[in-house]
Structures are given as C-alpha cells and as structure tokens.
Amino acid sequence: MKTIEIKSENIISWQTRISNHVIALGFFDGLHKGHQQVISIAKQVAMEKNLPLSVMSFFPHPKSVLSNGNVSVDYLMPLDQKKKQLSQLGVDYFFIVEFSLDFAALSPEQFISDYVIGLGAQHVVCGYDYTYGKKGAGNASTLLEHAQGNLELTIVPKVDICGEKISSTRIRELLSVGNVSFISKLMGHPYTVQWSPYVGLLPYYTLPAPGLYEVSVVGKSFKETGIIRVMNRNDLHFEHMIIPLNEQLTITWHKEVSKSKVKHLVKQKVKG
Numbered sequence: 284m285k286t287i288e289i290k291s292e293n294i295i296s297w298q299t300r301i302s303n304h305v306i307a308l309g310f311f312d313g314l315h316k317g318h319q320q321v322i323s324i325a326k327q328v329a330m331e332k333n334l335p336l337s338v339m340s341f342f343p344h345p346k347s348v349l350s351n352g353n354v355s356v357d358y359l360m361p362l363d364q365k366k367k368q369l370s371q372l373g374v375d376y377f378f379i380v381e382f383s384l385d386f387a388a389l390s391p392e393q394f395i396s397d398y399v400i401g402l403g404a405q406h407v408v409c410g411y412d413y414t415y416g417k418k419g420a421g422n423a424s425t426l427l428e429h430a431q432g433n434l435e436l437t438i439v440p441k442v443d444i445c446g447e448k449i450s451s452t453r454i455r456e457l458l459s460v461g462n463v464s465f466i467s468k469l470m471g472h473p474y475t476v477q478w479s480p481y482v483g484l485l486p487y488y489t490l491p492a493p494g495l496y497e498v499s500v501v502g503k504s505f506k507e508t509g510i511i512r513v514m515n516r517n518d519l520h521f522e523h524m525i526i527p528l529n530e531q532l533t534i535t536w537h538k539e540v541s542k543s544k545v546k547h548l549v550k551q552k553v554k555g
C-alpha cells in the first residue's frame with residue numbers, strides 16, 4: 284500500500300499522478316465493523332472494475348481542529364496502526380489529507396472536484412451517514428449532484444448491533460465506562476493499545492476507565508495473559524505479572540473483571 288500525504292500546498296502535484304481508482308471516504312478511527320464493511324464493499328467494487336482501491340482519511344480529527352484544540356479527541360488508533368490494517372484489507376493507496384481550518388472551509392462541491400475527482404477517483408464508496416465540506420453540508424445523497432456526472436457511487440447501509448449504529452463515538456463511550464468486552468463485538472476483535480514501560484501509553488490510543496481487566500500482553504520475547512489495573516487516563520499497573528522493561532508491548536483488552544474474579548485467577552496461576 285502506498286501512503287500519500289496531501290496538503291493544500293502539494294495537492295496540485297498529485298492531481299495528475301493517479302487515475303481511475305475506487306475510493307472509500309471517511310475518518311475511519313478504530314476500523315470497526317462498520318468501517319470494515321465500507322472497505323470490503325469498496326474492495327469488491329474495485330475488483331469487479333479491475334481498478335485499484337484507495338481510502339481517503341484526514342488528520343488530525345476534524346473535532347480537534349474545528350475547536351482550535353479545545354476539544355481533545357480520544358483517538359482509538361494512531362496513523363501507523365491504521366495504515367497496517369488498511370494494507371491488510373487490500374487497500375492500494377491511502378490518502379491522508381491534512382485537516383486544517385482552510386481545508387474545513389472548502390465547499391462540498393470544491394472538495395469533490397479538487398480532492399476526489401481531482402485525485403483521480405472514478406467511483407466513491409461511503410456509508411449512509413457520510414458528510415463532507417464546510418459545516419459537513421455535503422452528504423451521501425448530494426454526492427452525485429456535486430460530482431456533475433464524473434463519479435459513480437455506492438452507499439453502504441447502516442451496520443448495527445441491536446439496532447444501534449456501530450461507531451467510533453460508541454467505542455469511545457464504551458472505553459470511558461470500561462466495557463471492553465462489548466467493544467470486541469463492535470470491532471470484530473478485542474481493542475488493543477501499545478504500551479512502553481518507559482514512555483507509558485503510546486500516543487493516539489485510549490485506555491479504558493479505571494478498573495481491573497483481563498488482558499493479554501505481548502512483546503518481542505514475552506507473551507502472558509493476566510490482569511491489569513488501570514489507574515487513570517495515562518497509567519496502569521500489571522497485577523502479578525513481571526513484564527520486560529525494554530520491550531514495547533501490545534495490550535489486548537479482553538474483559539472487565541470483578542475483585543473476586545481476580546483472587547480466583549491469581550489462585551489458579553499460583554497452582555498452575
């Protein structure tokens with residue numbers, strides 16, 4: 284997968300370089316089951332048309348830019364992780380557009396003409412609730428009109444769980460109450476973060492609410508399941524686990540546990 288960073292200063296030079304691709308549009312934080320469906324349908328369209336698949340996302344998150352930094356977004360994954368997963372989903376080009384105040388002020392029509400058609404897309408795939416352009420005024424049902432006959436469009440219907448839309452916002456809410464087991468259902472796999480014993484939580488990840496959790500911890504030379512106590516937004520304690528100090532660790536959050544369950548698990552560990 285090729286990653287292409289687009290800014291207002293370099294957009295013109297990219298407008299002639301890539302042509303005829305299928306593009307999936309959105310922010311895609313966490314790459315949950317709704318996002319996976321959008322990208323999988325885009326992949327299907329790309330394969331049928333024998334065209335490359337691209338994804339266009341932004342950075343930083345529109346909310347943090349539009350609030351002038353006053354709203355801090357609890358990101359679910361850093362760009363590196365997003366790149367890795369998009370590549371595994373069969374994406375050929377990943378466009379990361381710098382979300383600046385100038386970019387946010389583009390009209391929906393300008394965005395479609397300069398950033399979507401201008402960057403060579405032939406077919407757009409987006410979710411039913413996708414929005415774009417100044418004040419989010421463009422949406423899935425205005426897209427064909429704004430493209431003036433230059434794009435085809437596939438709109439992906441809502442992917443839900445018990446009637447409720449699967450969304451990055453919902454996953455952030457579940458993290459804030461520590462419901463990591465339900466997050467697995469929304470993501471299709473458990474939530475993971477990267478942790479370095481010296482640095483702590485790596486940027487653009489979010490810890491679940493303070494409490495006890497069943498986890499697995501994997502490093503280069505280390506693999507254990509056990510219990511972690513989250514102390515606050517930035518700190519955690521590995522309970523009854525001796526972790527290597529010189530390795531970056533991947534922590535997978537399986538489920539939240541009660542204190543009595545911890546005693547039971549510790550006893551089992553001592554016996555085993």
Ligand SMILES: Cc1cc2nc3c(=O)[nH]c(=O)nc-3n(C[C@H](O)[C@H](O)[C@H](O)COP(=O)(O)O)c2cc1C
Nearest residue numbers: 309310345386387389394413414415416417418419
């Ligand atoms: C050119 C452009 C301008 C945007 N301007 C605004 C804006 O003024 N206010 C806003 O809340 N969101 C704005 N957005 C963000 C979108 O409404 C939307 O959140 C973003 O494109 C991600 O789409 P998704 O949330 O459906 O994935 C803009 C997006 C684009 C592409």
Ligand SMILES: Nc1ncnc2c1ncn2[C@@H]1O[C@H](COP(=O)(O)OP(=O)(O)OP(=O)(O)O)[C@@H](O)[C@H]1O
Nearest residue numbers: 309310311317409410412413441442449450451452
């Ligand atoms: N549950 C879903 N079903 C169908 N499409 C979805 C779903 N969630 C997101 N999409 C689509 O995926 C793309 C990326 O969406 P976006 O990044 O806004 O995710 P989100 O989970 O809705 O985020 P947020 O909660 O921050 O609004 C958009 O085209 C959006 O319409």
